Amino acid sequence: MNFKDLHHQKTPLLLGNVWDVPSAKIAEKLGFQAIGTSSAAIASLLGYKDGEEMDFSELLYFVKRITANTDLPLSVDLESGYSRDPKIIAKHIKELAGLGVVGINIEDSIVTDKRVLLDATEFADTLIAVNNLLSKENIDIFLNVRTDTFLLKHPNIVAATKKRIELYENAGADGIFTPGAENESDIREIVTCTPLPINVMCMPNLPDFETLANLGVQRISMGNFLFDRMYSQLESTTKEVVNQQSFQSIF
Numbered sequence: 001m002n003f004k005d006l007h008h009q010k011t012p013l014l015l016g017n018v019w020d021v022p023s024a025k026i027a028e029k030l031g032f033q034a035i036g037t038s039s040a041a042i043a044s045l046l047g048y049k050d051g052e053e054m055d056f057s058e059l060l061y062f063v064k065r066i067t068a069n070t071d072l073p074l075s076v077d078l079e080s081g082y083s084r085d086p087k088i089i090a091k092h093i094k095e096l097a098g099l100g101v102v103g104i105n106i107e108d109s110i111v112t113d114k115r116v117l118l119d120a121t122e123f124a125d126t127l128i129a130v131n132n133l134l135s136k137e138n139i140d141i142f143l144n145v146r147t148d149t150f151l152l153k154h155p156n157i158v159a160a161t162k163k164r165i166e167l168y169e170n171a172g173a174d175g176i177f178t179p180g181a182e183n184e185s186d187i188r189e190i191v192t193c194t195p196l197p198i199n200v201m202c203m204p205n206l207p208d209f210e211t212l213a214n215l216g217v218q219r220i221s222m223g224n225f226l227f228d229r230m231y232s233q234l235e236s237t238t239k240e241v242v243n244q245q246s247f248q249s250i251f
Contacts, residue, residue, distance in 0.1 A: 003073045003102040003142050006033055007175060007197035007218045012209065015075070015199075017222040019045060020062065024070045032072065036105070037063065039077035041227035050224075051111025056082040056092055060099075067099045075103030075144065080110050080118070086129035093130070094139055103142030105177060108164065109152065117152060120164045127171035144199060144219075145173040150180030158186055162193045169194055175219065182206050184215060191216035202226075 006013045015034055016027030019041035027035045040050040042062050048054045063076055076096050081089035093104060108123045109115050127145065134141065145168040149161045165176050176194060179201035181187050187207075191198045197218035200206060202225045212220060240249035 001033075003034060003075070004174065006073070007142075009218075011213050012217050013219045014209070015219060015221045016072075017041070017224070017226065018066065019224075019227055021065050021069045023227075024066045024072070024074075028070050028072050034073040034075065034102075035066075035070070036075040036103070036221065037066070037077050038222075038224045038227060039079050040224035044224070044227070049111070050079075051115065052079050052082055053111075060095060063096060063099055063101065067101065073102045074100070075105065075142065076101050078104045078106050080107055081126075081130075084126070086126050086133060089126070090130050090133035090137075093134060093141060094137060097139050097141050101141065103144055103174075105144045105146050107146035107148060107177075108168075109148040115148065115152060117148060117154065120167050124167040124171040127168060127173065131172035142174045143172065144175040144177050145171075146177035146179065146199075148179070150178055150186075158189055161190060165190070165194050165196070169196055175199055177201070177219075177221070179203075179221070179223065184211065187212070187215050187217060 013033060015036045016032035017038045018024040018027055018035045019038050024035055042059060043050050043054050046054055046058060067074055078092065082092055083089050109117050147161060147164045149157055149164065154160045161178060168176060173196060175197045177199040178190055181190060181200055182203045182205040184207055187200065199219035199221060200212065200217050201221045201223045209220060237249060241247055
């Protein structure tokens with residue numbers, strides 16, 4: 001089953017979010033159908049904040065190592081493309097496709113002093129230009145377009161999200177990612193406004209997977225939350241070692 005078909009199953013595609021080779025191998029061992037990089041996790045590993053602080057070349061290195069060590073379909077979090085220029089964004093996607101990457105996330109917000117939404121129409125125009133460039137190169141890759149209306153608590157959040165979904169659908173998106181959406185009625189309204197597969201992300205109040213399936217969600221992501229939990233547990237275990245003056249807590 002190809003990556004696009006994984007978004008049209010009876011149950012949602014649960015994407016294993018990874019940040020290095022060991023996390024990718026764990027996802028493979030546990031039987032995940034596909035994996036996706038977390039840009040926030042990789043940035044944190046390198047001492048950067050999320051929001052394109054690291055260079056694309058640094059992301060590319062991680063992707064090279066992951067693709068060399070797993071056969072699982074890999075989608076890459078490209079943030080906002082690591083450029084505002086469609087030609088450069090398309091070049092980045094071409095490089096990823098050359099490594100065997102089957103999908104990307106691209107988001108409609110950028111981080112300056114804080115994270116802000118890009119103009120929806122201008123971002124849609126960028127998507128159209130990128131798609132045209134990829135078509136000329138015969139590059140077929142799943143474009144999962146992320147809108148950050150929920151994360152940034154946009155006024156009239158559902159209406160604003162639906163407007164952006166329509167623009168991005170018309171611009172050639174293969175899927176829509178709405179991180180931050182947790183309310184069942186909001187998710188239902190988003191799902192029913194488009195034929196594109198809707199992707200939601202791990203959140204404290206996100207419904208369980210069966211409920212999400214019944215709402216029509218077709219992809220579920222973990223974001224950077226497992227990564228954060230892993231380091232929280234590392235801190236807790238290391239604290240026990242120091243307090244107990246023993247390594248027994250590790251074993």
